[in-house]
Structure formats: C-alpha cells, structure tokens
Amino acid sequence: MADLRARFIEDYAGGLLNVARQELSSTGEVLAQDGFVEGISLFVEDGRGVKSGLRLGSALAECIDPATETGILNVRSADRTYAKIRDLKAFATAVASAQGALTESVAESLTNLEGAFESLEADVQSYRTQLNELIDSTDLGVSGLSSRIDVVDRQIVDVNSDISTLSAKITTLENTISAVQVVTSEISIAGSTTALADDASATLDLTGTSYYAVSNVTTNVPAWVTIYTSEAARSSDTRSEGDPAPLNSGIVADISTTGGSLSHDILPFIVGNSSGNIFYIRAVNRSGSTVSVRVTLSYIPL
Numbered sequence: 230m231a232d233l234r235a236r237f238i239e240d241y242a243g244g245l246l247n248v249a250r251q252e253l254s255s256t257g258e259v260l261a262q263d264g265f266v267e268g269i270s271l272f273v274e275d276g277r278g279v280k281s282g283l284r285l286g287s288a289l290a291e292c293i294d295p296a297t298e299t300g301i302l303n304v305r306s307a308d309r310t311y312a313k314i315r316d317l318k319a320f321a322t323a324v325a326s327a328q329g330a331l332t333e334s335v336a337e338s339l340t341n342l343e344g345a346f347e348s349l350e351a352d353v354q355s356y357r358t359q360l361n362e363l364i365d366s367t368d369l370g371v372s373g374l375s376s377r378i379d380v381v382d383r384q385i386v387d388v389n390s391d392i393s394t395l396s397a398k399i400t401t402l403e404n405t406i407s408a409v410q411v412v413t414s415e416i417s418i419a420g421s422t423t424a425l426a427d428d429a430s431a432t433l434d435l436t437g438t439s440y441y442a443v444s445n446v447t448t449n450v451p452a453w454v455t456i457y458t459s460e461a462a463r464s465s466d467t468r469s470e471g472d473p474a475p476l477n478s479g480i481v482a483d484i485s486t487t488g489g490s491l492s493h494d495i496l497p498f499i500v501g502n503s504s505g506n507i508f509y510i511r512a513v514n515r516s517g518s519t520v521s522v523r524v525t526l527s528y529i530p531l
Contacts, residue, residue: 415444418508419525425514431522432463433510438530441508442498445527446484448491450516454524456481457509458502470513485515498529 422431446454453470457463462479474480481501484493503509512522 415527415529417445417525417527419523420510421521421523422512422514424519424521425512426519427514427517430511430513433508433512433524435508435510435524435526437503437506437508437526437528439504439506440500440502440531441528442500442531443482443495443526443528444498445495445525446482446486446493447525447527448486448512449523450514450520451487451491452485452515452522452524453513454484454486455511456484456501456526457511459504460509463509463511466511500531 416437418435418437420433420435422433425431443456446456448454455463455466457466458479458481466478466480468474470483470485474483481503482495482499484495486493508526508528510524510526512524514520514522516522
C-alpha cells in the first residue's frame with residue numbers, strides 16, 4: 230500500500246499536510262506519532278505553519294497506522310467545531326486518497342490471488358491429466374499382461390495335452406518293443422509219428438508261434454511234409470503229392486525229401502501263420518518200409 234503521507238503531498242497542492250501526529254488541543258502535548266487515537270483532536274498543518282484542529286469522533290479511526298500494508302481508514306462521523314472548511318476538505322482528500330490506496334491494494338491483492346488460484350487450478354488439471362494418462366497406461370499394461378497370461382495358459386494346456394499324447398505313444402511303443410522277439414538264430418522244433426506203413430500218413434502238432442518264416446524242413450526218412458495254417462485246412466486237404474495248393478486253402482508249404490536229400494532249405498523263406506501258435510503238419514512215409522517219420526522244422530518268429 231502507498232504511504233498515506235505521500236498521498237497527502239500529491240493530493241494537496243497548498244503545502245505539506247502533517248497528520249502523522251496528534252496533540253491535546255489545550256497544551257499541544259503529542260499523544261500519538263504515526264497513528265490515530267480515538268476522541269482526540271487531529272491537527273492539520275499547512276506549509277506556513279498554521280495549524281487547524283479537527284476533533285475525532287468515537288468511530289473516526291478504527292485501525293491505527295494506515296501506512297502499513299494492512300491498514301484501513303473508516304470515517305463515519307466527525308466534529309467540525311474547531312476546524313475550518315479548508316481543513317475538512319484537506320482531511321476528506323486525505324481519507325479519499327487513503328481509501329483509493331486501500332482499494333488499489335485490495336484489487337491488486339485480489340488479482341494476484343485470482344491468478345494464484347488460476348495457476349493452482351491449471352496445475353491441478355495438469356496433474357489430473359497426467360494421473361489419468363498413467364491410469365490408462367497402467368490399465369492397458371494390465372490388460373496386455375492378462376492377454377499374455379491367457380495365451381501362456383492355453384499353450385501350457387496344449388503342451389500338457391501333447392505330453393499326454395506323447396506319453397501314450399511312448400507306452401504303446403514300449404509295449405510293442407517288449408513284444409518284439411529279437412532272434413539271433415533259427416528256432417528248431419521236432420516231432421515224430423507212430424510207425425507208418427509205406428505211403429501212410431499221420432499228423433503232428435508242433436508248438437511254435439503265430440507268425441513265422443520257415444527256413445528248413447528235415448526228415449529222418451524220405452517223406453512228403455505239408456504245413457497248414459489250421460486243423461480245418463489240414464482236414465480238408467485231399468490232394469495227391471505234386472498237386473498244386475488251391476488259393477486260400479490254408480496250405481503254407483509242401484516239402485518232399487528224398488534219400489539223397491533229407492534236409493530241405495527253403496529260400497526265400499516261406500512266411501505263414503497259424504492259429505493258437507501251433508504248426509499243423511501232415512507227414513506221408515515215402516521210405517518204402519514201415520517206419521516212424523521224424524520231422525524237424527526250423528523257423529524264425531515274426
């Protein structure tokens with residue numbers, strides 16, 4: 230706020246107005262310096278040293294020291310008994326100046342306050358915008374992370390399914406491998422008939438495997454040996470030696486041995502199968518005498 234005394238100098242051209250002190254009207258004793266005291270005469274002095282008195286009413290000055298930043302002057306009544314019209318005008322000018330200074334200061338303070346509030350509001354809005362952007366960014370990140378987690382979960386489910394399928398295949402393969410017989414040499418089985426007259430026949434059932442490859446048939450005497458897939462196929466065979474086997478007759482092989490060649494290698498191997506892991510065989514004596522026919526069969530299991 231501008232100094233009240235400076236306002237007096239500007240607004241009153243007749244000379245310096247001194248309202249900086251108050252005196253008793255009777256003795257001139259100074260009661261207050263730079264302030265107003267209620268109920269005491271206020272003296273206004275012009276440039277020639279002439280003083281005029283103005284008695285202050287009970288409500289003339291409500292705040293002491295109008296020269297401070299917070300000072301105000303509120304004049305509601307005054308007693309002009311000892312004052313001249315000129316002095317009242319001078320005092321009115323001083324009060325108006327003080328009020329103008331106060332108004333200017335208050336207006337400036339309000340403007341500054343409004344500016345501060347506007348700046349604060351702008352800062353708050355900026356912080357709010359930044360916070361919203363951060364929240365949106367965080368939400369987007371969380372959403373993306375959730376999507377990735379869902380994808381990973383589905384991949385884990387797929388991998389578990391693949392592992393289960395692979396485990397089942399491995400189990401099947403292990404069972405298959407366990408069932409495979411590794412053969413390093415041929416397997417030979419043998420059986421003998423009862424004594425047979427020349428050209429008489431008998432049957433032999435030799436235990437073997439369901440699937441096989443016959444590699445050799447050996448007899449102890451010349452004989453005609455036939456291998457069948459089943460008992461029914463053997464029972465229905467009425468052929469004579471040398472007759473071809475009918476298609477799908479269940480006849481696996483016909484082997485005829487002679488005195489000069491009782492062992493007959495079969496190349497390539499003859500692949501066959503039989504029900505119940507049995508080799509169903511019929512042997513016909515071709516030795517020319519009554520004898521027991523022994524048949525030895527060599528094969529590779531499949």
